[in-house]
Amino acid sequence: MINKLNQDGLLQIEVNPFTRLVWNSTEAREKYEVMLNRALPLHDKAEYEMVRRGLRKCGTIHFSPHTFHSLIERFHKDNMVWLPIQWTRNYGGFSHRHIPTVVGDSNSSAYGVMARNLEDAEAFRRASSYMARGQTDHKKLGDLLLFPDCCSTFFVEKWGDGYYDPVWHSAEETKNSKMVADRVIEVEGHIHTNQMLRYMGLRTTTHFPCSLDCEESIRIGEIWLDVMNSIDQTGTNYLIELLSMPIVWSCLHGVATVETPIFTIVTNSLPTKERWTVLFNVPGGDKPINTMILLGADVDLPAIAQNTRKHLAAMRSTQHGD
Ligand SMILES: [Zn+2]
Numbered sequence: 001m002i003n004k005l006n007q008d009g010l011l012q013i014e015v016n017p018f019t020r021l022v023w024n025s026t027e028a029r030e031k032y033e034v035m036l037n038r039a040l041p042l043h044d045k046a047e048y049e050m051v052r053r054g055l056r057k058c059g060t061i062h063f064s065p066h067t068f069h070s071l072i073e074r075f076h077k078d079n080m081v082w083l084p085i086q087w088t089r090n091y092g093g094f095s096h097r098h099i100p101t102v103v104g105d106s107n108s109s110a111y112g113v114m115a116r117n118l119e120d121a122e123a124f125r126r127a128s129s130y131m132a133r134g135q136t137d138h139k140k141l142g143d144l145l146l147f148p149d150c151c152s153t154f155f156v157e158k159w160g161d162g163y164y165d166p167v168w169h170s171a172e173e174t175k176n177s178k179m180v181a182d183r184v185i186e187v188e189g190h191i192h193t194n195q196m197l198r199y200m201g202l203r204t205t206t207h208f209p210c211s212l213d214c215e216e217s218i219r220i221g222e223i224w225l226d227v228m229n230s231i232d233q234t235g236t237n238y239l240i241e242l243l244s245m246p247i248v249w250s251c252l253h254g255v256a257t258v259e260t261p262i263f264t265i266v267t268n269s270l271p272t273k274e275r276w277t278v279l280f281n282v283p284g285g286d287k288p289i290n291t292m293i294l295l296g297a298d299v300d301l302p303a304i305a306q307n308t309r310k311h312l313a314a315m316r317s318t319q320h321g322d
Contacts, residue, residue: 002182005168005276007161015254015268017091017099019199028262036263038232039239040201046227047206048114050146052078055223057120058144059206064090064109075114083121084112085128094199094267096164120144146223147207148216155208165256165269166208167196167249171278173211186279186289187212191243192221196258196280199267202242204228212280246288248295250277259288259295 023029050056063071063082075082089099090107101108115121127140142152154173158166168185170193171177177187189212192204204224209217228236248259256269279288288294 001179002274003172003179003185005163005183005272009273009276010162011253011271011273013254013271015271017095017268019092019094019265019267021200022264022266024260024262024264032262035238036202036242038235039242042228042232042235042239043201043203043206045231046224049227049231050224051114051116052080053227054116055227056144056146058113058115058124060085060111061114062088062109062111065106080114080116081118081121082112082114083118083125084110085125086111096268145206146220148210148214148220151207151210151214151217154210163270165251167256167269167278168251168276170195170209170211171280174213175211176213180279180289183274184277184279186287188283189213189280190218190221191240191282192218192224194243194247194280194282196247196249196278197243197260197265199256199258199265202239204239204243244282244285246286246291247280248277248288248292249280250275252276257295259292261292264295 023033047059048061051059061071061082063084071082074080086098087101087103087105087108088111089101089105090109091099098111113121113124115124124141124144127137127144129136138152138156139149141147142149154170155166158164158169163169171185171187171189174187174189177185180186193209193212193214195203195208197203204221205217207217207220225236225240228239242260245260245262248257250257250259251269251272252275253273254268254271256265256267258265258267281287
């Protein structure tokens with residue numbers, strides 16, 4: 001069975017950042033849109049609170065020309081500090097890296113570090129080798145951000161090899177994972193390791209897990225969940241419900257499609273030559289294979305190709321007048 005996604009499996013292209021959410025039906029939208037909108041802002045709010053309450057030394061946040069005034073006031077009142085790291089071009093949706101910009105570009109924002117004191121903020125910048133010589137100290141960054149060692153090591157290694165969205169790799173590291181066909185893996189994960197809806201902003205933790213059963217990630221996820229609950233309990237329940245849905249994540253030619261029973265997300269991801277698919281469910285939850293009609297499963301591609309060929313041939317013969 002073909003189950004190793006390696007360098008030969010990638011194309012040398014990069015798709016610009018974009019994220020789109022498409023509701024699977026009008027009924028699904030009517031029922032779940034309110035829920036989605038309530039769950040969406042929770043992660044960013046919790047990221048700020050985790051730092052403010054001292055549960056995490058640092059966090060990252062973008063300051064843009066139109067949010068600067070309100071953010072700086074909030075930081076001052078909460079006795080928080082913010083230091084800039086780099087300017088980056090604004091993008092729609094989820095970006096896996098910072099996009100270069102030029103001075104004065106109004107369509108850009110400053111990415112930076114937030115902390116409760118300058119020492120921690122400076123330590124973050126030093127470790128990320130910004131304004132300092134030397135290597136990026138990922139262990140130190142992990143400590144400041146409350147990332148498990150195992151996950152930091154995993155992500156740095158995969159990122160270095162060009163897998164900047166290693167969903168497939170984290171699935172295959174999971175103990176209960178099972179290859180069910182060429183390039184298709186079935187896996188039981190956890191809401192705290194489910195990063196397949198993060199392109200929209202739905203996630204509990206900030207870090208990418210080394211596997212979908214990483215115990216440290218689950219432990220840290222509970223801390224995030226406590227904070228989220230203190231901010232908005234109903235919103236947190238909605239987030240848990242959304243992260244517990246069966247999911248089919250698949251990736252082809254730089255575009256990932258994330259199917260759930262209620263909506264489908266289309267976004268930029270790894271430029272794979274073939275389609276790689278992860279079938280995900282939480283313990284006790286429905287398996288995608290039993291409950292979902294997969295995108296394209298009801299489409300007969302060879303028949304469409306054959307019909308198209310026939311149409312083209314018919315058009316050609318009319319144009320030639322024979
Ligand atoms: Zn881990």
